[in-house]
Amino acid sequence: MNQFHNQLRGVLSLLDSIERDLKVNDLTPNEKQVLYTVAKTQKQEANISDIVNSSGLSRSSVYKTLKKLIDADVVALIQSDHDKREFLVKLS
Amino acid sequence: MNSLSNYLDQVLDFIKVSFITFIASFTLWLAWAVVILDSFNEGRLPLGSLIFLPNAARVIAICFFGFRAIPALYVAEILGPELIFNNLYGYESYITVFISIMAVPAALLLLRSIGFRFSEGRQNFLDFKNYRHLLVVIIIAAAFNAIFVTSFLYLFQEKMISAATTYRYFVGDIIGAVVILLLLTLLNLAFKSLNAR
Numbered sequence: 001m002n003q004f005h006n007q008l009r010g011v012l013s014l015l016d017s018i019e020r021d022l023k024v025n026d027l028t029p030n031e032k033q034v035l036y037t038v039a040k041t042q043k044q045e046a047n048i049s050d051i052v053n054s055s056g057l058s059r060s061s062v063y064k065t066l067k068k069l070i071d072a073d074v075v076a077l078i079q080s081d082h083d084k085r086e087f088l089v090k091l092s
Numbered sequence: 093m094n095s096l097s098n099y100l101d102q103v104l105d106f107i108k109v110s111f112i113t114f115i116a117s118f119t120l121w122l123a124w125a126v127v128i129l130d131s132f133n134e135g136r137l138p139l140g141s142l143i144f145l146p147n148a149a150r151v152i153a154i155c156f157f158g159f160r161a162i163p164a165l166y167v168a169e170i171l172g173p174e175l176i177f178n179n180l181y182g183y184e185s186y187i188t189v190f191i192s193i194m195a196v197p198a199a200l201l202l203l204r205s206i207g208f209r210f211s212e213g214r215q216n217f218l219d220f221k222n223y224r225h226l227l228v229v230i231i232i233a234a235a236f237n238a239i240f241v242t243s244f245l246y247l248f249q250e251k252m253i254s255a256a257t258t259y260r261y262f263v264g265d266i267i268g269a270v271v272i273l274l275l276l277t278l279l280n281l282a283f284k285s286l287n288a289r
Binding site for chain 1: 105108109152156157220221222223226273274276277280281
């Protein structure tokens with residue numbers, strides 16, 4: 001009985017090891033939401049206003065979350081070519 | 093009495109392993125037939141067998157549950173074409189499916205023969221909880237499957253098999269297993285997020 005459960009736990013550990021390498025294993029729901037929004041954007045980079053609109057999070061939450069994701073090297077900020085005051089977000 | 097309990101526990105384990113393996117393998121076969129083959133037939137994908145999803149069930153079931161998963165895998169892969177496509181591949185598939193499934197134990201035996209162990213805490217052990225170790229088995233099993241199945245079809249069924257076919261089997265098995273591993277990871281992630289809320 002225990003052997004079967006241990007084997008099933010082994011499969012879950014395998015999936016955890018993939019998550020760790022994809023760097024998505026310890027993200028909070030907000031971080032996942034922001035990352036998902038950046039990943040699904042049709043353009044190469046996402047505008048911060050787009051992330052605020054499609055994630056449903058407040059602007060300050062998005063900024064805080066982005067800082068954590070940048071520190072974790074999951075996403076990167078780049079300056080917009082059109083407007084130097086605007087920053088775009090892309091996957092690292 | 094104790095030995096009878098142990099024996100019955102083993103039988104129960106075997107039934108659970110067989111059930112879960114059958115469901116996983118049959119579902120993947122169905123998904124492959126419906127999603128991938130249909131996309132190929134409608135021209136959205138270049139080649140259906142380039143993403144052979146059921147290979148993931150073979151590798152994961154045998155590596156984690158052991159050789160006792162083999163009967164359920166075999167039944168699932170025979171029943172798929174038999175029930176859904178009315179024996180699409182003919183009776184030769186009874187042998188080719190067996191060869192394909194046995195490619196995984198063959199890969200494990202090869203690794204064992206060169207000194208790898210499969211228990212934790214020993215030197216040179218393969219730990220399938222680390223996906224890189226599982227990838228090694230996926231690649232070797234895909235090579236065995238490609239070589240032996242196409243050889244069987246060429247030698248005994250006298251089918252015209254090109255190098256491209258063998259290559260497609262090899263690449264299709266690897267891509268199929270990797271796609272399913274990534275999908276399972278995303279599902280696991282989503283499930284954990286839901287539980288965390």
